[in-house]
Amino acid sequence: MNVVGKAYMYKNEIQSMQLTYNDLYTNFRKGLRNGNWRKLRRLEKALFQASIWYSRRQGTILNELVVSKLSVLVEKLKATKGARIFKRGYEKAAALLSKGENVFARAPSFKAWLKDTDYVFWLGAGGLRVGT
Numbered sequence: 001m002n003v004v005g006k007a008y009m010y011k012n013e014i015q016s017m018q019l020t021y022n023d024l025y026t027n028f029r030k031g032l033r034n035g036n037w038r039k040l041r042r043l044e045k046a047l048f049q050a051s052i053w054y055s056r057r058q059g060t061i062l063n064e065l066v067v068s069k070l071s072v073l074v075e076k077l078k079a080t081k082g083a084r085i086f087k088r089g090y091e092k093a094a095a096l097l098s099k100g101e102n103v104f105a106r107a108p109s110f111k112a113w114l115k116d117t118d119y120v121f122w123l124g125a126g127g128l129r130v131g132t
Contacts, residue, residue, distance in 0.1 A: 089124025
């Protein structure tokens with residue numbers, strides 16, 4: 001499980017998330033290096049840069065709404081090409097499992113293939129055209 005920021009205890013043991021300048025800046029640099037920064041929309045970039053500025057000047061960001069929006073952006077910045085391919089392959093495997101009853105009758109080993117991570121990665125890389 002990938003957690004952004006640090007959990008802290010607030011009044012009556014309510015858990016929230018917080019983001020520090022170091023968290024935001026390291027993820028910003030990672031996004032620049034892997035090219036995901038240029039894939040963000042202009043408004044997302046503006047929110048992220050404003051949050052970096054705010055956290056550097058004022059300290060940690062504690063607002064739950066802002067932290068939730070920033071955590072989505074951090075996940076976009078940290079995404080790798082392999083993770084995107086694997087996600088696409090997982091979606092194709094789920095589609096095949098949901099509509100392929102007659103296929104499994106003809107090829108029973110195909111169901112085991114859909115559970116293999118290497119085959120799911122191959123599906124995501126464009127190995128099998130599903131639904132076209």
